Amino acid sequence: MPPRLELRNITKSYPGIIANDDISMSIMPGEIHAVLGENGAGKSTLMKIIYGAAQADSGEIFCDGKPVAAHTPATSRALGIEMVYQHFALFESVTVVENIALAVSSTFDLDALARQITELSNRYGMPIDPHRRVHDLSVGERQRVEIVRCLLQAPKLLILDEPTSVLTPQAVVKLFETLRQLASEGCSIVYISHKLDEVQELCDTATVLRNGKVTGTARPKESTSAQLARMMVGAELPEMHVSPSVPSDKPVLEVRGLTAPARDQYGVELKNVSFEVRGGEIVGLAGVSGNGQAELISLLSGERTHPNALAIQIDGKAAAHLNASERRKLGMAFVPEERLGRGAVPPHALWQNAVLTAHRAGLVRNGLVDRKQASSFAAGIIERFKVKANGPQSIAQSLSGGNLQKFIVGREIALEPKLFLVAQPTWGVDVGAAAFIRQTIVDLSRSGAAVLVISEELDELFEICDRLLVICQGQVSPPLIRTKTNREEIGLLMTRVDRGNGSNGRAEVAIQD
Amino acid sequence: MAAPVIATGLTLLVGSLLFAVLGYDPLATLQAFFIAPLNSLNGLSEWLLKASPLILIACGLAVGFRANVWNIGAEGQLIIGAIAACGVGLFYPDPDSILLLPLMFFAGAIAGMAWAAIPAFLRARMNTNEILVTLMLTYIATLLLSWLVHGPWRDPAGFNYPQTALLSAAAMFEPFDYAYRLNASVFITVVAVFLMWLFTDRSFLGYKMSVSGAAPLAARYAGFRESAAVWTGLLAGGAAAGIAGMAEVSGPLGQLSPQISPGYGFAAIIVAFIGRLNAFGIVLGGLLMSLLFLGGEAVQMNLGLSAALTRIFQGILLFFLLAADFFIFYRLRRIPEHA
Ligand SMILES: Nc1ncnc2c1ncn2[C@@H]1O[C@H](COP(=O)(O)OP(=O)(O)OP(=O)(O)O)[C@@H](O)[C@H]1O
Ligand SMILES: [Mg+2]
Numbered sequence: 001m002p003p004r005l006e007l008r009n010i011t012k013s014y015p016g017i018i019a020n021d022d023i024s025m026s027i028m029p030g031e032i033h034a035v036l037g038e039n040g041a042g043k044s045t046l047m048k049i050i051y052g053a054a055q056a057d058s059g060e061i062f063c064d065g066k067p068v069a070a071h072t073p074a075t076s077r078a079l080g081i082e083m084v085y086q087h088f089a090l091f092e093s094v095t096v097v098e099n100i101a102l103a104v105s106s107t108f109d110l111d112a113l114a115r116q117i118t119e120l121s122n123r124y125g126m127p128i129d130p131h132r133r134v135h136d137l138s139v140g141e142r143q144r145v146e147i148v149r150c151l152l153q154a155p156k157l158l159i160l161d162e163p164t165s166v167l168t169p170q171a172v173v174k175l176f177e178t179l180r181q182l183a184s185e186g187c188s189i190v191y192i193s194h195k196l197d198e199v200q201e202l203c204d205t206a207t208v209l210r211n212g213k214v215t216g217t218a219r220p221k222e223s224t225s226a227q228l229a230r231m232m233v234g235a236e237l238p239e240m241h242v243s244p245s246v247p248s249d250k251p252v253l254e255v256r257g258l259t260a261p262a263r264d265q266y267g268v269e270l271k272n273v274s275f276e277v278r279g280g281e282i283v284g285l286a287g288v289s290g291n292g293q294a295e296l297i298s299l300l301s302g303e304r305t306h307p308n309a310l311a312i313q314i315d316g317k318a319a320a321h322l323n324a325s326e327r328r329k330l331g332m333a334f335v336p337e338e339r340l341g342r343g344a345v346p347p348h349a350l351w352q353n354a355v356l357t358a359h360r361a362g363l364v365r366n367g368l369v370d371r372k373q374a375s376s377f378a379a380g381i382i383e384r385f386k387v388k389a390n391g392p393q394s395i396a397q398s399l400s401g402g403n404l405q406k407f408i409v410g411r412e413i414a415l416e417p418k419l420f421l422v423a424q425p426t427w428g429v430d431v432g433a434a435a436f437i438r439q440t441i442v443d444l445s446r447s448g449a450a451v452l453v454i455s456e457e458l459d460e461l462f463e464i465c466d467r468l469l470v471i472c473q474g475q476v477s478p479p480l481i482r483t484k485t486n487r488e489e490i491g492l493l494m495t496r497v498d499r500g501n502g503s504n505g506r507a508e509v510a511i512q513d
Numbered sequence: 514m515a516a517p518v519i520a521t522g523l524t525l526l527v528g529s530l531l532f533a534v535l536g537y538d539p540l541a542t543l544q545a546f547f548i549a550p551l552n553s554l555n556g557l558s559e560w561l562l563k564a565s566p567l568i569l570i571a572c573g574l575a576v577g578f579r580a581n582v583w584n585i586g587a588e589g590q591l592i593i594g595a596i597a598a599c600g601v602g603l604f605y606p607d608p609d610s611i612l613l614l615p616l617m618f619f620a621g622a623i624a625g626m627a628w629a630a631i632p633a634f635l636r637a638r639m640n641t642n643e644i645l646v647t648l649m650l651t652y653i654a655t656l657l658l659s660w661l662v663h664g665p666w667r668d669p670a671g672f673n674y675p676q677t678a679l680l681s682a683a684a685m686f687e688p689f690d691y692a693y694r695l696n697a698s699v700f701i702t703v704v705a706v707f708l709m710w711l712f713t714d715r716s717f718l719g720y721k722m723s724v725s726g727a728a729p730l731a732a733r734y735a736g737f738r739e740s741a742a743v744w745t746g747l748l749a750g751g752a753a754a755g756i757a758g759m760a761e762v763s764g765p766l767g768q769l770s771p772q773i774s775p776g777y778g779f780a781a782i783i784v785a786f787i788g789r790l791n792a793f794g795i796v797l798g799g800l801l802m803s804l805l806f807l808g809g810e811a812v813q814m815n816l817g818l819s820a821a822l823t824r825i826f827q828g829i830l831l832f833f834l835l836a837a838d839f840f841i842f843y844r845l846r847r848i849p850e851h852a
């Protein structure tokens with residue numbers, strides 16, 4: 001039997017970097033194959049080449065033994081190849097079902113397609129409402145749309161580029177069941193993830209890339225995650241040091257009775273949210289995506305303002321009515337969950353993206369941008385956070401996902417904030433860099449900053465947080481001390497059923513059991 | 514860099530065909546269109562005279578366009594600027610004061626900005642569409658001008674022509690040579706080009722506007738006010754157009770009449786895009802557009818081509834230029850049929 005997919009000597013270079021260097025590998029029908037590697041190792045590039053979204057400089061691709069020449073995503077789909085991009089490729093201004101119809105294109109019966117989507121997505125534990133507009137969806141919801149789009153096609157080869165980065169643990173379990181089912185029916189799966197436990201659970205074989213080259217293969221089920229990590233990073237992972245926290249007397253962030261209407265009919269209303277974060281401690285906000293995190297974070301960051309100025313206080317000053325820039329003046333810094341388009345301007349160079357929030361740190365003088373300062377500021381971040389980029393001149397959208405994330409986190413931490421808000425800090429970041437980012441966040445807090453981490457990854461929250469909050473249907477639980485709670489308690493709070501209004505569509509999305 | 518070359522080549526080809534089919538000698542026509550107008554000192558003077566307002570206005574408009582603020586009413590802002598400047602020139606108590614010209618300059622700039630402030634206010638406060646408002650205000654400005662020159666401001670000694678009295682010498686820019694019309698106002702454009710470059714390329718405010726244009730969510734994330742981009746964009750366009758209007762009355766016109774602009778305000782939109790919204794490109798775009806104006810007039814007078822035909826030819830060139838630009842950024846590909 002010929003392999004489902006065979007790559008021979010694939011090479012692709014971008015200006016200043018060889019993203020894929022002479023890569024060969026093959027995947028049999030029904031095989032679940034992991035591609036592992038550090039940020040910037042060339043994984044996404046290779047996947048785009050397989051899918052036809054990018055063209056290799058040299059090398060050959062065979063599908064079921066037949067050469068694939070000069071293909072595009074459309075011809076790939078015709079061959080039965082589907083891909084979930086790391087940075088989603090959805091049309092923002094139209095609805096979910098219209099997006100999917102564009103990719104499926106065989107049918108324009110939107111009603112039937114919408115029914116199919118609802119049915120399939122519920123079956124796979126990734127409920128989505130086919131009639132919502134994509135620009136209203138959270139990152140987690142968009143990821144569900146991408147996955148459901150691919151599953152609708154009954155593919156022969158499915159490429160998943162970090163599909164679980166923002167899925168809930170429950171949805172991941174369902175997804176894995178589905179993928180195993182697909183594989184048993186003969187579909188081959190290429191799976192990219194930085195979460196090694198997932199890889200061990202799911203994948204039969206793995207190819208490891210480093211600096212664009214294949215550096216080894218592995219059988220994940222027979223290896224430990226430490227072994228896999230060493231193959232990827234080429235070194236042992238650093239140990240985390242979490243020293244005990246010494247919280248300040250006064251809270252740095254104080255939220256009192258924050259109530260806010262939903263942004264739109266699909267948003268979540270925040271109900272009487274109160275909590276505080278003190279200097280020197282890390283507070284985690286756990287919750288299933290779509291339970292009001294987006295609303296809360298935009299109100300905390302100042303992207304949305306609130307008429308009751310006292311509902312949010314930063315460092316003792318009323319702040320709810322201030323915009324993001326004014327809150328930053330009070331010592332706030334913020335890492336949003338979307339890195340492209342929100343945390344960074346995609347077509348701008350890194351030095352320009354440094355100016356975005358670091359303009360107060362001496363990068364602007366007499367109303368003029370000081371390019372030298374901005375470049376050296378960006379170069380500092382690139383060096384300290386080991387961002388793989390061609391230097392401050394690199395365009396943000398040319399960076400690999402994890403490297404842009406490192407840059408944004410680095411930029412915000414370099415501002416030495418008093419209050420640090422961070423959503424999904426290690427989303428898409430490789431194990432080595434994730435450990436470094438977590439350590440830096442811990443160090444930041446121990447030097448006196450108040451840190452609020454919003455994450456769906458309970459492991460991450462348990463590793464670094466001192467106290468935990470849980471958000472569910474727009475309500476925030478009282479704080480739990482990390483050492484006095486456990487995953488089960490948090491998990492229960494995350495999916496708490498509010499029996500009173502459990503019948504509307506909102507609750508369906510929020511509850512996943 | 515390939516885009517302009519391809520576009521020019523295509524235009525010459527299609528244009529030659531067009532002329533040949535209609536019985537004109539293509540080579541002679543093209544020569545009369547592009548080369549003859551620049552063959553004399555007077556031609557050069559006219560070329561720069563017409564390019565100057567186009568470049569000036571395009572610079573102002575591009576500031577807004579970069580932040581997705583679509584001011585298409587520069588024509589109206591130009592007219593209002595011209596009215597205000599001329600009003601100062603006519604009614605200032607001392608018609609020989611050396612203060613007159615500077616005063617008219619500021620009157621033109623402020624009036625243009627005030628006219629652009631209306632759509633800015635409406636967009637920033639009530640989120641109205643600035644494309645519609647700026648365009649509508651252009652009609653109002655045109656009618657206001659018409660009413661003034663037919664009514665209250667009509668020159669009593671002007672044999673009932675709908676025009677104002679001529680401005681005094683102190684209210685006019687001095688031509689470099691009295692044989693030609695080109696005057697010192699071109700220096701305003703030179704300064705504007707430099708300021709535009711400084712603003713968009715170096716200044717923090719210009720940086721914020723480019724963020725607003727490229728990624729509105731990132732602008733909100735950083736706390737850059739959208740309303741600041743709207744105000745800056747519209748006021749920059751309004752000021753530039755108002756000054757251009759002033760330079761017209763204080764330059765080639767010397768008075769107001771119902772028709773004071775051959776559509777500079779609209780043509781400048783195209784100039785801004787041909788120049789890809791950057792200062793240097795706008796200079797080239799303005800020179801080209803001005804040459805098209807001159808060449809069009811020249812072939813009408815010398816070869817008897819109809820006005821419609823010259824406009825078609827101008828349209829073809831601009832169309833190819835903008836289309837070539839578009840296809841450089843977006844490649845069309847045939848997608849095989851499937852499913
Ligand atoms: N369009 C592009 N222009 C220039 N360089 C690029 C482009 N796309 C990718 N690169 C570079 O190619 C290298 C590989 O990128 P790629 O996205 O494949 O990494 P990755 O393995 O997917 O990393 P991550 O785990 O962070 O997603 C990176 O150094 C990146 O900067
Ligand atoms: Mg990637």
